[in-house]
Amino acid sequence: MKALAAKAWAAWVARSYAQKVGRESFLQQRTLAMLLAKGQRTAFGRDHRLAEVRSYEAFRQAVPVYSYEELWERYLGRVWAGEPSVLWPGRPAYFAKTSGTTAGAKFLPITPDSVPMHIRAARDTLLLYIARKRNADFVGGRWLFLSGSPALEKNSAGILYGRLSGIVHHWVPAYLTRNRLPSWEVNSMEDWPQKVDAILDEARGLDLRLLSGIPPWVEGLLERLQERWNHPPTQVWPHLQLYVHGGVDFRLYQERLRALLPGVDFVETFPASEGFFAFQDTDDPEAGLRLIVDGGIFYEFVPLERAEDPNPPRLPLWEVEVGRPYALLITTNAGLWAYAIGDVVTFTSVRPYRLRVSGRVKNHLSAFGEHVIEAEVEAALQAALRATGARVREYTVGPYLGPEKPRHEWLLEVEAEPHSWQAFLTVLDQTLRQLNPYYDDLRRGAILEAPRLYRLPVGASYAYLARLGKLGGQHKFPHLRSDRQLLEALLPQAEPLPLPV
Template sequence: MSLKSIGAKIFAKTAVSRINKWANNPVETQQKVFKSLLKEAKNTHFGKDHGFDTINSYSDFAKQVPMRDYEALRNYVDRVVAGEEDILWPGKPLYFAKTSGTTSGAKYIPLTKASMPSHIQAARNAILCYVHETGKADFVNGKMIFLQGSPEMVEKNGIQLGRLSGIVAHYVPSYLQKNRLPSLKTNCIADWETKVDAIVEETKNEDMTVISGIPSWVQMYFERLRASTGKDVGDLFKNFNLFIYGGVNFEPYRAKFEALIGRKVPSIELYPASEGFFAFQDKQDEKGMLLQLNSGIFYEFIEASTFFDADAKRLTIGEVEKDVNYVMIISSNAGLWGYNIGDTVQFTSTSPYRVIVSGRIKHFISAFGEHVIGKEVEQAMNEVMQQFNFSISEFTVAPQILPKQGELPHHEWLVEFETAPENLQKVTDVLDVLMQQQNSYYKDLIEGKVLQQLKIKPLVKDSFQAYMKSQGKLGGQNKIPRLANDRKIADALLKIQH
């Protein structure tokens, strides 16, 4: 065992001990974060506008600080972008993480001197928890690849602007720099397909032990590795023993990954976002990711079923329950206050608090009152793939409100198969039953003859890549929405078939 491996195990033991202290005292930990945030920001423009110096309890905060999305907070953010100080958080941010908003255009999310360390520490702690639990640390001696956006940045009124993954790339610890791929030159390539080909050339003869990225884009990397070398990824990289991912549910990709690799590889799930690093998988045999309660983020939750009600109740960590779909609201040391990040989560455990991402509050289908969410379609797809032994590259779901004459409306599942099922109609039948079992509203609509059974539309190979390329969103941290309440994506995908 190398000195680096021994050091990793010692470091891991210390890190896990620190994590356990706050994870075992969740309410107290969040209360400390809450008080600290208000104290630090009371003299900012936002703090003065919302009377932070008069807030003595959480109920005061909930009354004085309304829940906001980016558009509602934009008048403050625009002032920060313009170079003003002390607007949302003391001073100026270190960076802006630029993201693509679906309704707001480009969004500029501040990263401050106070918030930046949590992004790095959470990613590090995820790996250290794995080392401590499994005793495996030899991977630190091999090469590691992080498929991410370009680390190149531009300056905007004295503040560095870039993609989150590119910003984080500048914070890779020095002891990992020699092990890290791809090279800076390759990482800065703008065109994703060109970049992946360059990464293949740089890595195919290396001893890759850790590979990280969003599953859809790592899959593309694996496919090109196999095309270039004629070997399974697991044969090419014999010491590849850890896959780290985030951004989407891995289950729909698992069968395809195992086929490309040629064996199973342990994995760690992360929940990073520009707005904060919220959770990571701390146990290999536990469902869900440990919510980061001690990272300068104060969490609130609103039941998704009541979210659009005028009197929707905001809950704190001690009030949440397992298996309920919540919209997650954050206030943070990046200067986001009562901020709706758009994600919905469910708690898989409340001792400690672990979550799964169940979808997006804007990404659902409720064209007929069914309110189908991402978790439901992903779980149904995963179960039917296992039952009928087929695999997919990608899928999305949309409502068909205007079907052919004589047909009832329905949900259309647009699926790019990797290995197609033998009997598509049987798959369709079972998939529809699984959806009815999960969603009682959907079941009522089917039984009431308001909707007919869902339909599966097979797509030609690389349809989703072609769509993402047409939107200028190929690669990086970009993700296909798993479902939508309209047909914009569905109709664009269908045009690609001709």
């Protein structure tokens, strides 16, 4: 009965998404009008005269791009202190606590208007999957969400805060709570290795059909399962149907996870503490993720090469181009205004609007003017792995800034050796040159020499995150930086890879 109801609901939602194609610009302008109508009743709205804004062009003139630090200094700190109607009418229901691997904690508002949009987007991800597959069997089984603790704290103003996954935990519809794993007690555990073992103990023998979590942590869970019980995951959970993932570039983890989960369907999403932006709506993982255009978020896009300008050019959704990388700005019903979230996206289609997450603005590599983004680095690495038979578990890339000629340095957790390290380096370098004309110019002009490769012990990235207290949840190992902070932390345990002179 539950599966039949899910199929009917899924068909209705799929039709509603089909009807949005060609209407995205209208839906985005309607979203902006709604945001302006509410925003004008706030301190931010009065400061920026939002009541006088009648068009996107006027909005772009009235509201500058805000970084987290700028928003906190002028407005968000006041919201945290309990002042009402600063960025959005009333006070936020929660603050989502988020952080990078090297930066301090950030606190982002979650309002009664915005949190249902996170739930709706996650629901629609599953419903469109059901509509495509015409199979809702997973609805009747157990669902395992590998996430951060659901335990929330209160700040000095009495506002609850915690990880987004913990906040959303409190909003899961009642009809799904009986299916959900892990239990509250297990999910609240802080020690990650102990938590993984407790999750496995709790889930063993249950009819698990859906698994969700960031790829490196799910991979670790599944490997721990095999280590403890000497059985493949799909033997322990024979009815496992669907793995939902997001948060990182999947290509590095795809081969290993598909080997661990043969026969399981994979669906990618683009969620963040700031909002749930897109999800996979086709069976083709290369098609991109369908942008949610009517979920209380107005999108703007800055050409990546101008992302760090003081007053960068901004484009609405209806002016973007396929194949061009953009820094993403959002204006939301959580009270974020022209907010630079730091993600880089590239559109794969404009009918409907689909995109790929191609890296982080701060995680691009441009110490020498090369403007290399994470998607290009990932593609070059994958080409080298395919060409030489190597396997790499994790990696990071940064610049060499010493007295020798400038270069990139790659630190690799090597699981399987290539047939030739020289061939690996050649394919890596040539692929990156083909993908990025700035890098190619610097290599051709002998300004940059060939990259240098180093071997890291397998598990070094895990140990690095553990030292920072950033295991599990939404934490990710950085693959790309323009400074040497991460390289300097890891190089003492690295060794140069053998290459012919």
